[in-house]
Amino acid sequence: MVVKLGVPSKGRLMEKTFEWFSERGVMLSRAGAEREYSGAVEGIEGVELVLLSASEIPRELAAGRIHLGVTGSDLVRDKLAAWDSKVAELAVMGFGHADLIIAVPKCWTDVDTLDDLDAAASAFRARHGFRLRIATKYHHLVREFLKINGVADYQLVDSQGATEGTVKNLTAEAIADITSTGDTLRANHLKVLSCEPIHRSQATLFKSRMAHWTDETRATLTELTEKMGLGD
Amino acid sequence: MPRPEISKAAIKAEAARLKAFFEESGAQPVEMDILLPAEVLLDLYGEDIRARAYVTHDPERGEMMLRPDFTVPVVQQHMTDGAEPARYTYAGEVFRKQEDMPSRANEYFQVGYEVFDGSDPAAADADVFARFAEVLADAGLHAATGDIGILKAAVAGLKTTERRRAALLRHIWRPRRFRALMTRFSDAGTVLRQQNLDRVRANLKDAEAPFIGLRTQTEIDSRIRALEEDASEPPISGSEIELLDDILSLKETLPHVISQLRDIAVDLPAISGAVSLLSRRSDALAARGVDVEHLDFEASYGRTSMEYYDGFVFGFYAEGRPDLPPVATGGRYDALTAVLGQGRSIPAVGGVIRPNVLLSLKGGA
Numbered sequence: 001m002v003v004k005l006g007v008p009s010k011g012r013l014m015e016k017t018f019e020w021f022s023e024r025g026v027m028l029s030r031a032g033a034e035r036e037y038s039g040a041v042e043g044i045e046g047v048e049l050v051l052l053s054a055s056e057i058p059r060e061l062a063a064g065r066i067h068l069g070v071t072g073s074d075l076v077r078d079k080l081a082a083w084d085s086k087v088a089e090l091a092v093m094g095f096g097h098a099d100l101i102i103a104v105p106k107c108w109t110d111v112d113t114l115d116d117l118d119a120a121a122s123a124f125r126a127r128h129g130f131r132l133r134i135a136t137k138y139h140h141l142v143r144e145f146l147k148i149n150g151v152a153d154y155q156l157v158d159s160q161g162a163t164e165g166t167v168k169n170l171t172a173e174a175i176a177d178i179t180s181t182g183d184t185l186r187a188n189h190l191k192v193l194s195c196e197p198i199h200r201s202q203a204t205l206f207k208s209r210m211a212h213w214t215d216e217t218r219a220t221l222t223e224l225t226e227k228m229g230l231g232d
Numbered sequence: 233m234p235r236p237e238i239s240k241a242a243i244k245a246e247a248a249r250l251k252a253f254f255e256e257s258g259a260q261p262v263e264m265d266i267l268l269p270a271e272v273l274l275d276l277y278g279e280d281i282r283a284r285a286y287v288t289h290d291p292e293r294g295e296m297m298l299r300p301d302f303t304v305p306v307v308q309q310h311m312t313d314g315a316e317p318a319r320y321t322y323a324g325e326v327f328r329k330q331e332d333m334p335s336r337a338n339e340y341f342q343v344g345y346e347v348f349d350g351s352d353p354a355a356a357d358a359d360v361f362a363r364f365a366e367v368l369a370d371a372g373l374h375a376a377t378g379d380i381g382i383l384k385a386a387v388a389g390l391k392t393t394e395r396r397r398a399a400l401l402r403h404i405w406r407p408r409r410f411r412a413l414m415t416r417f418s419d420a421g422t423v424l425r426q427q428n429l430d431r432v433r434a435n436l437k438d439a440e441a442p443f444i445g446l447r448t449q450t451e452i453d454s455r456i457r458a459l460e461e462d463a464s465e466p467p468i469s470g471s472e473i474e475l476l477d478d479i480l481s482l483k484e485t486l487p488h489v490i491s492q493l494r495d496i497a498v499d500l501p502a503i504s505g506a507v508s509l510l511s512r513r514s515d516a517l518a519a520r521g522v523d524v525e526h527l528d529f530e531a532s533y534g535r536t537s538m539e540y541y542d543g544f545v546f547g548f549y550a551e552g553r554p555d556l557p558p559v560a561t562g563g564r565y566d567a568l569t570a571v572l573g574q575g576r577s578i579p580a581v582g583g584v585i586r587p588n589v590l591l592s593l594k595g596g597a
Contacts (some may be wrong), residue, residue, distance in 0.1 A: 045287070107445075108452060123454070
């Protein structure tokens with residue numbers, strides 16, 4: 001049995017992940033042609049690299065089809081119900097930082113806080129006959145956050161991309177999205193609410209609690225964590 | 233923790249037994265669809281229901297929901313072709329996602345009893361509670377009761393602005409935000425209210441941002457006026473805040489609660505009507521053989537369960553089994569019929585029993 005390690009299949013997240021592992025003595029690389037989604041592992045025996053879309057890695061970890069996986073902590077928390085019963089954080093990796101925030105039009109001079117948002121939502125619903133719409137793809141995290149903070153009279157509308165544009169396009173009144181620099185928000189005339197972010201995300205190495213762990217794969221994991229200096 | 237599996241056949245038989253009890257009491261049996269149009273439920277319950285219910289899509293009818301409870305379809309059917317007074321009973325599956333408690337069933341039976349009768353609300357409340365108490369008598373359950381109408385009346389009677397009363401009423405079902413609002417409107421919130429206004433005024437001086445979105449300048453302006461009003465109005469008096477706190481913390485047997493509420497009503501006369509309804513309900517319960525002397529009453533009970541319970545609320549619990557959901561819950565939901573009836577409201581009270589929970593207790597689990 002080999003330990004299957006799921007890593008994002010492209011872009012900066014993949015490159016940074018490869019770098020992070022190589023700094024710790026484990027070389028990951030894509031095998032064969034540029035477009036082929038298989039990889040090679042050097043520096044340790046018994047680990048197989050599986051290249052996957054970052055957004056599928058939470059699901060694969062929860063299903064136990066991979067033993068280890070690198071993805072954003074936001075995705076794991078949003079996609080997996082009771083996430084910490086299914087996966088464990090082995091290491092936060094120090095890159096891929098992004099905050100999940102709520103943003104509203106900058107022209108809303110009366111709204112800076114969650115209190116303000118709640119009051120605005122109440123009046124909005126009374127006037128327009130429907131709940132104030134918040135566009136997001138992080139349904140679970142946003143809903144839980146607004147519930148804990150007692151915000152009412154809103155609804156979530158799904159937006160899988162270009163979320164910052166939904167307000168101008170009149171398909172939402174506010175958004176909840178990941179931001180690192182805030183440039184896209186400013187360019188779209190949005191401002192971030194002054195509360196703590198819903199979640200501070202970064203790339204994280206997760207261990208699946210659902211995968212089938214044998215004595216052999218357990219031993220490989222111990223070797224890997226010792227070699228790389230990770231606390232299990 | 234592995235629980236002895238109870239067969240679906242046994243649960244169905246138990247549900248049929250409970251439903252037969254309500255039919256013998258004169259309730260009319262009704263059947264409801266399992267697939268319901270999602271729009272009404274989503275508008276009523278908001279995102280909370282989306283987190284808890286299964287939503288699916290039909291190419292013709294749009295978003296559909298697997299029945300998360302019977303209350304809404306029963307109210308709708310009654311409003312379309314029911315004659316008053318009416319009493320209904322039903323039994324069937326409901327479907328709930330259990331994201332926070334994955335060990336709980338996501339498909340389970342409910343048996344319900346609903347009364348639509350505005351002639352004597354205290355008697356209707358007592359009728360529902362007494363029948364639940366009777367059919368559950370052998371299970372050795374603990375009954376909890378409350379009355380959201382008391383808190384609503386107290387808020388409605390506060391000597392402050394209409395806007396503040398409305399804000400508090402809106403958040404009665406969200407205790408944390410209710411508490412935050414109480415603080416903000418009190419003496420302790422005076423600085424905060426001024427800060428809120430100063431912050432917004434500072435925003436106004438900021439460089440103009442282009443206007444985007446559906447929310448209009450008029451709405452923004454009226455919110456700013458509300459903040460101005462809130463900053464300039466005197467706080468809700470310390471004595472009124474204390475009275476609210478007294479009500480919120482009431483937790484005693486029913487006769488004790490009634491006598492304490494009568495004391496509070498001297499200083500807060502707005503609750504007198506709600507207190508006398510509570511007292512009439514207590515009499516009606518006693519007349520039906522309920523041991524009101526030992527009946528627990530908690531003024532905050534039911535505030536987090538369902539937004540539209542707005543009067544009498546109750547639950548039956550297995551003592552020493554916090555792992556189990558309540559065996560039965562119910563209450564008065566006039567506010568829900570008002571929303572569904574778009575102005576036309578029907579006094580309504582009812583509740584549901586979970587036969588699977590009842591059976592798991594009988595099995596000695």
